[in-house]
Amino acid sequence: MEVFDNQGTISITGDWSNNATLGGQVFSSNAGTVQLLGTVNAQTIGGTAATAFFNVTTNNTFATGPQLVLAISTTIKIILP
Numbered sequence: 001m002e003v004f005d006n007q008g009t010i011s012i013t014g015d016w017s018n019n020a021t022l023g024g025q026v027f028s029s030n031a032g033t034v035q036l037l038g039t040v041n042a043q044t045i046g047g048t049a050a051t052a053f054f055n056v057t058t059n060n061t062f063a064t065g066p067q068l069v070l071a072i073s074t075t076i077k078i079i080l081p
Helices: none
Strands: 007-013 017-018 031-036 045-049 049-056 069-072 073-078
Touching: none
Parallel strands: 007 031, 017 045, 031 049, 045 069, 049 073
Antiparallel strands: none
């Protein structure tokens, strides 16, 4: 499995799915930020392997239900405003 070295910002407008088979870890460093920017529906973090995020920001404008659904064990170290 290739691991992504996120030193910047990843913006996600849909769902996050981690289906890694070897160890499950996606990111190699703790420096990057993942932005969850959904607008139409709640965003889901899921897949077959857990994901550990370091910095996460949410700016989901879906107003009629939960904005974020955790469908698998998920670690978020820092949630940024």
